[in-house]
Amino acid sequence: MKTEDIALFHRIVETGSLVEAADILNLPKSTLSRRLQTLENELKVKLFHRQSRTMTLTASGNHFYIKTTKMLATLEQTMSELTGQESEVSGHLRILIFPIPELIWITHIIFDFMDQNPEITVEIIVSAEPQNMIRNNIDLAFMLEDAFNENEMVARHIFxxxxxxxxxxxxxxxxxxxxxxxxxxxxxxxxxxxxxxxxxxxxxxxxxxxxxxxxxxxxxxxxxxxxxxxxxxxxxxxxxxxxxxxxxxxxxxxxxxxxxxxxxKYFLVYPSRRFISLASQRFIDFMMNKLNEYKHHNISIKSSPLEAQEPNQ
Structure with missing residues (x-):
């Protein structure tokens, strides 16, 4: 049983549709369907009630989802501990940014992170419309206070x-x-x-x-x-x-x-019900370190990070 197939199963659960999950993951629907069928065969249980446009979890599917959510989180944490902070990290990040005045500053931070982690791919989504982070497979978001549900999100205050x-x-x-x-x-x-x-x-x-x-x-x-x-x-x-x-x-x-x-108040937020990928955790640490550097050197965040590479020099 592949851990990646379990992660794909989670995306189908969170979108409620094979088609939407395939679009978000940029995979053919047939590939996603085949891998789901393989997972069900290995488990010898039916995970979904399949309908024309939607898919709902069976009792077994719901139990598997709950148990594997904790498992994936533990796995990511273990990988982080084993690889250490200096090892190369890969993966794909979908980052939502509310269109705030600091949009360009945040974008430059993302570019800096990508330069230091060349195996990372990033999708930046700028939107003032409501977004279900779990359903839309969004890993991280920069949001205004009162613009998200604190009971469903972990929020890190940034500025x-x-x-x-x-x-x-x-x-x-x-x-x-x-x-x-x-x-x-x-x-x-x-x-x-x-x-x-x-x-x-x-x-x-x-x-x-x-x-x-x-x-x-x-x-x-x-x-x-x-x-x-x-x-x-x-x-x-x-x-x-x-x-x-x-x-x-x-x-x-x-x-x-x-x-x-x-x-x-602006926050960096991520879903509390989903495991945090190693790439997401690295980016969160990177962003918080950048903020600490700016505060230490009394640099305005209105400046581009690229303009402040060597403060006080």
Whole structure:
């Protein structure tokens, strides 16, 4: 019985379909079907109830899935311990990145990791849409807080982003500029929707105060939010460095400068119900080490890692 065939079985379980599993794994459906049949023959049990478009686990299949999940996790951990951190690692990583201002910085980190591990292949998926990480065979994701279910994910905090309120001169010309944050509910705000479907329309401030915003436009992409703000569609909350160029050229104005910024938290997350591959673990360690290096040398993560290879030199 091949461990790889057991891993393929897990992908079929998690997608619920041979066709979807084959597409994600980039394998012919016939190959996947044949290897599943081989596994069932070796086990002498039926693992799935096969229907026209979906596949559901039998009682035996469900038991096998639960038991082998722990087994695969133990195997990966053992391989990591035996090979050591200096050995070459191979495999394929599917990495989801929410379209945040640090997208390019994260991408450069991934490229750096690939250069140091030439046997690794990577697929980068940039999306603001909800993604089922297990079903879509996504190994790792960079997500905003509140954009994922903490009960189903392991989350490693990586950095914070300071967010302020902004409006364009065009918007300010057409309405009375709000003087205090208490006036915000009387203005049109550009709302933001997280990948999990939640709309960010309640903003916490100091002393436990929560401000409810309303507006006629909701977006799920930072670039769209910035463009809508520049065109005077309303007041928005945007990361400071993301809006800095527009502030410098007079196209945006920061509101409520006396109020402390709201800080968004970004996390590196991965499914808690799936074993973590050796390649994933190595990348997690690589990313956390990079962050520690930047903090130690007081380097902004807005800089490319390639520009900061030799800090303080």
């Amino acid at each position: 914070n982003e300071k967010v302020h309120f902004f409006a364009s001169p065009k918007y300010i010309e057409n309405t009375a500029i709000p003087i205090t944050i208490d006036e915000l509910p009387n203005h049109n705000s550009i709302l933001f929707r997280y990948p999990n479907g939640r709309v960010f329309n309640k903003v916490p401030f100091e002393e436990g105060k929560i401000l409810s915003l309303k507006g006629n436009l909701c977006v799920n992409n930072p670039e769209t939010c910035l463009e809508a703000t520049l065109m005077g569609r309303g007041i928005s909350m945007i990361p400071l460095h993301f809006a800095q160029e527009s502030i410098n050229n007079g196209k945006l104005e920061m509101l409520f400068k006396e109020v402390g910024p709201y800080e968004l």
